[in-house]
Amino acid sequence: MGKETDKKIEALDLSSIGRTYAVNYQFNASGPIKVVKSTRLTKLLELYGNILWEPGSHKKNVIAFVSELDEILLSQPFDSFTDEMVDRLIGELRKRGNSNATINRKMAALSKLLRKAFKMGDIHSLPEFRRQREKAGRIRFLEYDEEDRLFAAIRSRDELYADLCVFLVDTGARLGEGIGLRWNDIYENRATFWITKSGKSRTVPLTPRAISAIQAHTGAPDGPFANIDQQRFRAVWNSAKGEVGLGRDDDVVPHVLRHTCASRLVRGGIDIRRVQMWLGHQTLQMTMRYAHLASHDLDVCLPVLLRRLPEPGAEEK
Numbered sequence: 001m002g003k004e005t006d007k008k009i010e011a012l013d014l015s016s017i018g019r020t021y022a023v024n025y026q027f028n029a030s031g032p033i034k035v036v037k038s039t040r041l042t043k044l045l046e047l048y049g050n051i052l053w054e055p056g057s058h059k060k061n062v063i064a065f066v067s068e069l070d071e072i073l074l075s076q077p078f079d080s081f082t083d084e085m086v087d088r089l090i091g092e093l094r095k096r097g098n099s100n101a102t103i104n105r106k107m108a109a110l111s112k113l114l115r116k117a118f119k120m121g122d123i124h125s126l127p128e129f130r131r132q133r134e135k136a137g138r139i140r141f142l143e144y145d146e147e148d149r150l151f152a153a154i155r156s157r158d159e160l161y162a163d164l165c166v167f168l169v170d171t172g173a174r175l176g177e178g179i180g181l182r183w184n185d186i187y188e189n190r191a192t193f194w195i196t197k198s199g200k201s202r203t204v205p206l207t208p209r210a211i212s213a214i215q216a217h218t219g220a221p222d223g224p225f226a227n228i229d230q231q232r233f234r235a236v237w238n239s240a241k242g243e244v245g246l247g248r249d250d251d252v253v254p255h256v257l258r259h260t261c262a263s264r265l266v267r268g269g270i271d272i273r274r275v276q277m278w279l280g281h282q283t284l285q286m287t288m289r290y291a292h293l294a295s296h297d298l299d300v301c302l303p304v305l306l307r308r309l310p311e312p313g314a315e316e317k
Contacts, residue, residue, distance in 0.1 A: 038077035039122055041070040041113070048116045056195060057176045057230070065106040066113065080124040081114050090132070100132035107132075139289055140251035141263040142169070146244075150252075153240035161236050163213035164225045165257060170210040172261035172279050175230065175254045182223040186214060193280070202280040259290075266293040 045066045053059040072092045073085065086107070093103050111129045118126050142150065147169065155162035168178050177193040185192045189211055192203040206214070217224040237254055238247075246252045258279070265275045272294070276287040 038079045039117070040075055040077050041066050041073065041110075042075070044113055044117045044122065047122075048113065048120075052112055052116060054195065054199075056180075058197060061105075062109045065109045069106065069110055078123070081127050082125075083127045086110075086127045086129065099134075101134045103132050104134065138251075139259050139263065140249070140256055141260040142252075142256060146246070147260070149244040150241055150246065153243045154236060157236050157240060160217060160225070160228065161233055163216055164228060164233070165254075166213040167210050167225070168254070168257040169260050170207040171204050172258050172265075173204075174258060175233075179225050179228050179230065180223070181225060185223070196280055198280055198282045200280065200282075202277070204278055262287070262290045263293055266290045267295075269294070269296065 045063065049059070049063065053062050069089055072089055078085070089110075090103055090107070093106065098106070107129055114123065114126055117123050151162055151165055154165055164178055167173070168175065171178070171191060173181075173191075173193060174197065177196060180195050181191060181193070185194065186206075189206050190203050191206055191210075192201055194201045196202065214224045220226060234254065241247055241249070241252050262275060262279055265278060266272070270278075272284065272287055272291055275290065276284055279287060281287045
């Protein structure tokens with residue numbers, strides 16, 4: 001090359017090339033370089049929602065979560081998701097009255113979506129997600145007299161709904177698991193739940209009254225409770241609980257039946273590991289919320305603490 005060409009090369013400003021390359025491309029050692037374009041949370045959900053979450057109530061919740069988070073971010077496009085963006089979301093959710101437990105659920109959905117996007121090369125980096133401290137809280141469960149009054153009020157409104165309640169309280173199934181039960185899932189007085197929150201199936205034996213609740217609806221084409229609409233069921237539930245004096249108790253929701261089943265197992269002396277398997281909890285920590293109910297397990301400690309006082313006159317000579 002001539003002197004004139006060399007001077008032109010020296011005059012070029014190459015400092016911006018590296019920066020542009022770092023922003024617009026992501027390296028992949030095992031494959032070709034991919035251009036990273038700005039995206040949005042709702043766009044990522046559209047791309048990967050059906051891959052990451054199966055159809056059902058949980059997926060509907062995820063869609064609502066991601067839509068809310070996208071709205072907080074003003075639908076702004078991004079090519080990297082930063083820690084500052086996470087802090088902004090958490091701060092706004094707190095302003096809206098979300099508990100730490102609710103924030104954790106929403107952040108879990110966001111984290112899963114972003115990890116997939118990062119793996120596919122749609123964003124440059126992942127933020128750090130720190131689980132918010134959740135209050136242990138009081139676990140509400142139904143005493144037998146409360147169950148009798150509530151179920152009777154529900155039965156006066158709808159026999160099918162009352163039978164579903166019986167099934168849920170004796171199996172510990174979630175509402176969606178009970179409604180999703182199909183006839184092929186019931187065999188030799190056992191029920192298998194395939195579509196679960198953890199993604200793992202589980203099988204539990206059925207009590208005689210749970211079997212009766214199922215058999216009362218053998219004419220249903222798909223499953224004993226398959227035709228139940230969740231919203232209408234909840235409306236009947238709320239009406240019935242108001243009638244029996246539980247209307248002001250915000251913890252008496254359909255999920256209380258699952259808590260009630262777990263509480264009865266623990267108070268009945270079933271070890272916590274078996275309770276974990278029955279409920280299908282992914283971790284033992286989730287089941288340990290009920291451990292305090294095993295109060296009789298501590299009775300063996302009592303003799304150790306008893307002081308043996310001398311009998312009257314024992315010290316007299």
